Amino acid sequence: MTKVATLALPEAPARALAATLGEDALLWERAFDLSETAPGRWQVAVYFETGPDKDERAALARLAGKRGFTVATLLQTDWVAKSLEGLAPVRAGRFLVHGSHDRARVGGNDIGIEIEAGLAFGTGHHGTTTGCLLAIDRIAKTRPIVNALDVGTGSGVLAIALAKRARAEVLASDIDPVAERVARANVRLNGVSHFVRTLVATGLNHRTIGARAPYDLIVANILAGPLVHLAPAIAHNLAPSGNVILSGLLTEQQRRVAAMYRDVGLMFSRSLILGEWATLVLQG
Numbered sequence: 354m355t356k357v358a359t360l361a362l363p364e365a366p367a368r369a370l371a372a373t374l375g376e377d378a379l380l381w382e383r384a385f386d387l388s389e390t391a392p393g394r395w396q397v398a399v400y401f402e403t404g405p406d407k408d409e410r411a412a413l414a415r416l417a418g419k420r421g422f423t424v425a426t427l428l429q430t431d432w433v434a435k436s437l438e439g440l441a442p443v444r445a446g447r448f449l450v451h452g453s454h455d456r457a458r459v460g461g462n463d464i465g466i467e468i469e470a471g472l473a474f475g476t477g478h479h480g481t482t483t484g485c486l487l488a489i490d491r492i493a494k495t496r497p498i499v500n501a502l503d504v505g506t507g508s509g510v511l512a513i514a515l516a517k518r519a520r521a522e523v524l525a526s527d528i529d530p531v532a533e534r535v536a537r538a539n540v541r542l543n544g545v546s547h548f549v550r551t552l553v554a555t556g557l558n559h560r561t562i563g564a565r566a567p568y569d570l571i572v573a574n575i576l577a578g579p580l581v582h583l584a585p586a587i588a589h590n591l592a593p594s595g596n597v598i599l600s601g602l603l604t605e606q607q608r609r610v611a612a613m614y615r616d617v618g619l620m621f622s623r624s625l626i627l628g629e630w631a632t633l634v635l636q637g
Contacts, residue, residue, distance in 0.1 A: 355531065356401040358413055358422040367395035370416060372577070372606070374399065379412045381578040402530065445483045446490030448514055464517050468508050468539055481600040484625045484632030485511050485574050488598045492570065492634070493519045502526070502562065502590065504573040504583070505601075506551065509536030511572050516540075516548035524565055526554040557586040567592035573599055577606040581613050588617040591637045596622070600632040607631040 362370065371387040374380055374397070385399040399405075405413060405424065413422045442451035442458055449463040459465035489511065492498065498519035503512040504526055512525035525540075527533045530553050537551045552561055556579070569592045573580060580599050587597060597619055602610060604626060611621045611633055619635040626632075 356404060356424055356426060358399045358405060358424045360397050360417055360420060360422045361390065362395055362397065363393060364395050367397050370397050373416055376578045377412060377416065379408060381582060443483060445486035448486045448490060450510060466510055466513050466517065467542055468510050480627035480630035481574050481632065482510060484627050484630060485572055485598055485600050486514055487625055488632055488634050489514050489518060492596055498570045500565065500568050501570040502568045504557065504571065505575040506536045507532050509539040509551065511574060512536065512549045513540060513543045513545055516545035521548065523549045524562060525549055525551045526559065526562065528555050556583050557590060562590065566590040567595065569595045571597045574601050576601045577610055580610050584613045584617050588619055593637055595637045597635040598632065602631045602633065603629055604631045607633055
């Protein structure tokens with residue numbers, strides 16, 4: 354049963370705590386999010402498949418200071434309420450991400466991606482997902498994408514986009530088994546199972562990821578801390594002159610992340626800014 358640790362804060366300390374979580378040596382691999390729950394009131398949430406264990410609780414207490422996290426069981430209905438029902442379709446280039454209730458709105462020139470978010474992040478409504486979709490659409494216009502890797506696939510939306518737009522073979526990984534199941538279901542729903550394989554993996558430490566390398570495109574829409582940790586592994590698994598799309602970044606984090614990837618041999622190509630979120634495109 355999934356557990357969630359939550360802490361309500363004003364915006365500035367909530368953002369600072371989220372950034373610290375992304376850098377923490379113990380918690381950086383855990384899924385977490387930052388959301389505004391009421392005007393001026395924000396919540397930091399950290400998700401655990403079964404925990405948090407003793408060490409993780411100590412880390413949460415250390416980061417929270419005098420304000421403690423509240424740990425509770427996350428009911429499936431809590432997540433279903435956050436899915437696509439009632440949300441308008443999202444357009445990003447040729448892509449139109451929609452729920453089942455909006456199938457009729459997909460036009461003849463659209464690349465429709467039907468997503469029921471369920472228990473995983475990624476409906477297309479977040480600026481990071483939209484930025485990645487726009488970057489995928491632009492890259493696919495200029496060069497072939499044959500073999501791609503989607504790290505932290507969440508709902509599978511980016512892997513599905515790659516399969517539909519570029520007819521690419523895509524390996525889609527996530528550290529969360531629940532997200533992997535949701536992604537696999539969405540892959541089937543969109544009829545691209547013959548292009549996309551999903552798997553549970555921490556970072557790039559999985560033999561299947563290594564066996565299918567090198568990749569001419571790697572997409573990672575996660576958070577700044579994990580992106581920094583994964584820079585050497587992403588560079589190692591990228592084909593010469595391949596592209597990398599990174600997101601999950603606040604605009605003030607993009608310079609530090611780009612510098613880390615420059616240090617492992619990947620050059621900055623461009624960035625897409627959507628509100629407070631940045632998506633980086635790099636090239637090997």
